[in-house]
Amino acid sequence: MQTVNREHENPAPEQRANLQVAAGHRRDARLTIRLLPCNICKLANELWEGWSLGERSDAEQLTAGTWAKRCYFAGRALMDATLRPYDLGSTQWYVLWHLTNFGPTVQRDLGRALSLERATLSGIVATLVRKGLLNQSSSGEDQRQRLLTLTTAGETLWLELPDLSFIHETAFGGIDEADLITTIRVLQSATERLQNLLRKE
Known part of the structure; x- marks a missing residue:
């Protein structure tokens, strides 16, 4: 199937x-x-x-x-x-929902929160970054980790x-x-x- x-x-x-x-x-x-x-x-x-x-x-x-x-x-x-x-898409919606309600989140932690595999989440994040809805930057605590935040466009879309x-x-x-x-x-x-x-x- x-x-x-x-x-x-x-x-x-x-x-x-x-x-x-x-x-x-x-x-x-x-x-x-x-x-x-x-x-x-x-x-x-x-x-x-x-x-x-x-x-x-x-x-x-x-x-x-x-x-x-x-x-x-x-x-x-x-x-x-x-x-x-x-x-x-629906999974993209869940990512936006999480960041709206819980604020900037390390990508690894977001994957755990949404029960998404690393490769799947990476693809979704890349799509949202390309759309201008997310910012992806290095985390202050660990430069190897990526911190995800909503952009102004992402916040605006969420309200719509x-x-x-x-x-x-x-x-x-x-x-x-x-x-x-x-x-x-x-x-x-x-x-x-x-x-x-x-x-x-």
């Missing part, structure tokens, strides 16, 4: 205890709205490989991994479509971007809170089990 790659756009996971992804574009980092479980794409791929019985016309035959994957890609596609008029909270509301609005809590707990538990197994290998 192939993974779609747009401008180095790997699925964008925000480190929110595997439960939250920020939506909206306010500077206060505490004002976040759950969009999709942050590691859901990684989890869905792992579940898909391990549990999926293949595509069936009967919805009852689809596994938890299948629906997790479908939910992620549906939300991702809507996010990309919303950002397309601004010449911005639409609020993405409607994606979360569309997906989960009106669903019983108990069902959402159960879903989060199951996905979190499955993620932790897979990560623990990976560490043992």
Whole structure:
């Protein structure tokens, strides 16, 4: 199964205890709205490989991994479509979100915060620098590390971007809170089990 790659756009996971992804574009980092479980794409791929019985016309035959994957890609596609008029991809959006809310960040630390591999993040940063949205300079503490900051153009663009909270509301609005809590707990538990197994290998 192939993974779609747009401008180095790997699925964008925000480190929110595997439960939250920020939506909206306010500077206060505490004002976040759950969009999709942050590691859901990684989890869905792992579940898909391990549990999926293949595509069936009967919805009852689809596994938890299948629906997790479908939910992620549906939300991702809507996010990309919303950002397309601004010449911005979803992972680029996460980078801008992080720098807006947390300020200048060392590139290595940003990769850890967003769970992005070095090569993937390097490509995304290079694209944003080329667009004039980011500055990349040497960190004062370690000249080998690159410090990322938003440019004036980057700050201006961020203020023009639409609020993405409607994606979360569309997906989960009106669903019983108990069902959402159960879903989060199951996905979190499955993620932790897979990560623990990976560490043992």
